[in-house]
Amino acid sequence: MKRWYLTIAIIGCAPAAAFANDWGMGDANSKIPPSSVFNPVSTPAREIDTVAFFVVSITAVIFLIVAGLLAYSIVRFRARPGDDGREPPQVYGSNPIEFAWTTVPVIVVLVLFLTTVRTIYTVQAAARPPDALSVHVIAHQWWWEFRYPGLGIVTANELHVPLSDPESPTPTFLDLESADVAHSFWVPRLAGKTDVIPNRKNSMWIDPQVAGTYLGQCGEYCGTEHAMMLLRVIVEPRADFDRWVTAQKQPPARDASVGHGRQVFESTACVNCHTIRGTAAGGRFGPDLTHLMTRETIGAGVAMNTPDHLRVWVTDPNLIKPGALMPAMNLGDKDLDDLVAYLATLR
């Protein structure tokens, strides 16, 4: 009877999966290892991994002992078929046994607690070096704003940080604020999650020691598109990171061939929400688009950043991310083409 339902379930899902568009993210994500908490590359995540291994080991031992005793007793003390029906000896309790199996757990708790406290302080009370890179993270419904106050750059959704050398660490400190509701910044391989709550300043730090891209996402239910408020952290060696910073500081190259597209952008409501440095657009409600094309994804990780996807997004973001707060722009085809062509020059 089970197989019936199983078959129906798979058949039912297959067409839906075939028609559902992953906007190129499936391929892109497959190139990145899964965001496992047991595969840390940064000190906070490593500390957590260590204490996690410790507690899982302890609980595994407890499980084996207790479950083993349970399993044994179920087999050993079952009523046999030829049983005489007499009641077994009634044992009301035993003070020594009760004492023993109270004391041992208390000792286990004590040991576990002390280890836990050490890790809490190592991660939370870490000193903030005066020269550490600071990123001001502002969480919005449903995207991430990254401002580098020391460097004067603003970007969105994809966080670039420099590689940290374990011998002489160069951590990045994130100062977390929310523009609306409660969110949570979570990139499992780099650190535990820290909530981002309006009217409250939280901080966390990472010092990734292996270059690469790390995936994360918002970890606190924040409304309709909570599921698609994704994070990409790109860890680069110092030289590459500095190059990225320099490029981000420049205003985008002015390409005369997309002048009409820029005009469309500057004369439509786009400027109310978005900033493009070097133009009249200074809105802060939506992501900074100055160097849009240096990002791998759009819509906070919901689609690969290609002109085709951009076109769909600008037509109506709800086609990719239903419930997104950006409205459909209702542009004519020519305006739309030119606008996308303009956006494609923002590197």
Add this chain to the structure above:
Amino acid sequence: MAAASTAIPTAAEAWRETLPRRGRVGILALIITESVFFSIFVVAYIFYLGKSVTGPFPKDVLSPPILNTICLLSSSVTIVLAIRALRAGSIRTFGIWWFITFALGLEFLTGTALEWHRLIYHDSLTIRTNLFGTTYYSLVGLHALHVTVGLLLILLVMVLTMCGYMNDRHVERTDVLSWYWHFVDAVWVVVFLTVYVVGR
């Protein structure tokens, strides 16, 4: 199974005497839960002290309602006197003390209403003005709501008295009601200290 011979009436009655009375346990349980409910509003009040972004602020507009407090706390005394009279069977004395209790409670409510009128129309403090307004009106209002409920019940008993239905068989239930009233007064002590002493 034959009826056990130990179930003679005297033993059963003796056993029942060892058990507490339902009304008392019930009202105590209610008081426990209501105390926790009030505590949350007190915690919110204290948490938000000094956090209002704009005025008016407590020390600008609050003046301790001494008369109201004296009346309310005295009503706890008068209600005890009323119960004592009822227990002794003197319905008339009971009625008088009961009426005084009601009047004192009514004075408290009226005084609170007057204070709120001044705060709203003179000092422009409403529940939506700032955090102080929010926590003040909700805490004092919650208490006033409980006073109102108490007064309605006291009024009911008063009407029953005036119609001649009350007698000394109702002592237990009236006493349970008085416990509720004492609770309301005790809460006022906490609210008064929080709002008008600590909070200013």
Add this chain to the structure above:
Amino acid sequence: MAGSIDHEIALGAADDLQSLPFLGKLHAWVVTVDHKRLGIMYIAGGLFFFLVAGLQAATIRLQLAVPDAGIVPPQVFNRLLTMHGTAMVFLVGMPILTGFFNYLVPLMIGARDLAFPRLNAFGFWLWFFGATLLYFSYIGGDGLYGAGSAPDVGWFAYAPLTELPFSRGNSTDYWILSIFLTSVGTTATAINIITSAFCMRCEGMTLSKMPVLVWLAVVVAFMMLVALPPLSAAQAMLLLDRFLGAHFFDTQAGGSAILWQHFFWIFGHPEVYILVIPAFAFASEIIPVFSRKVIFGYSVMVAASCAIGFISLSVWAHHMFAVGMTPAGNSFFALSTMLVGVPTGIKIFNWLGTIWGGKLRFKVPMLFSLGFLFQFLVAGLTGIMLAVAPFDWQLTDTYFVVAHFHYVLIGAIVFMDFAAIYYWFPKVTGRMLSETLGKWHFWLFLIGFHLTFDTLHFAGLRGMPRRIYTYQPGRGLETLNLVASIGALVQGVAVLILVINVLRSLRSGDPAGNDPWDAWTLEWSTTSPPPEYNFAVPPVVRSRRPLWDLKHPEDPDWKYE
């Protein structure tokens, strides 16, 4: 010891009801103040919403079986998860435990009814109205510009997502009002249970001779008195924010989102103990009977339960380890959370001690109880993992936590609810449930449960947060989610078997007699079903197991207690 009565008299009472027309019967149920009828209505209501919220869960799992499934849009999904969670806690867990305590407490203490029968009825109808109101939100939540529907803010409704700017329409208001009402109803029941246990015990039943179930009912009732008001207060504050412009959780005006979280979890954590302690109560009655042994360490069981109740009031912020509390704050709550595991573990050991040296009979109630023991052990251990605050920084708000609490809610609570149904159905209806169907139900449900929730632990460890309407392919989550969804289907089939079992047995189950399980507490001394007045002559007891004393006059309990 007296208690059993003439069978015909009991049937006579039932005959009167049979002769009434349908409306007459309906009227009798609607106006009843009899704790047994109200208990049945609570349980029936809870089981109804179990099916409804279960279907919502099935839809959730269908959507998550594959990435980007597109079965429901995100707005609908978010309502599903909110309603599933809210309904399962308040419209399933709470009424079922309330119903069983309602039914059993007076019988087990040899009383005629609870202390305040009319308050009991009032509490039930408040619950009923609140439950209807919650689901009515699908129709009535429309608000301004059709902005509302059922609530979609998650079952813990964090601020400021629930404030007006982010929650337009009336959906959140339905959440607030419906739960507020059910909570008032539950408080009424709590007052009733405490008063009954203290004031209505039969002769000879001192507090130390009450069955463990009654003790635990008292602990649960006290916890309800203390844990429900913070939620109701916070909800009242939210209502003031939404309707009168107050600023309790309005972060723009200096209000605090964290304050909501504190208030909610001061309720929320004891709430889950309120839900699970009845499972302990059932286990403490059922396991001894099917092991043929007295419960091991009665006093310790009672003391441990009181300790759990008490300590559980101090652990709430382990739901908030990630909000940025100080290291000292995190340490305190890590410690209290680990400590509450000690009395909990002791209880598991005591049940093990009860089984040890017994003669186990594997009837369906015992099968579910054994499942409970293993699963509650695992749930407790993953709870210890979560108590390690830094590990929680990774695991909180992920499918690891979802798996952990479903291990408690289903693996412990639902399993024991099923056990209790199979155990007490004969007493309530006078008929036995089918053992064969029961075994099918048990094994299918066990398999489905483990398929789903064992795998979801790993989804969390791989970075899958909770409350997401879909996940992207290529994240390593596809297989885990597909397996979990298949498990959900299997569980659904198992529950269907239970429904069939109940409906068939109501009509044509074997007659149960007074005491089909050879048990020892007072409810088994009267007929099945009991007459309206429970006991013709109030019982007199001398030990914790009155019927053991009757059946074993040469070796009564009161010599050893």
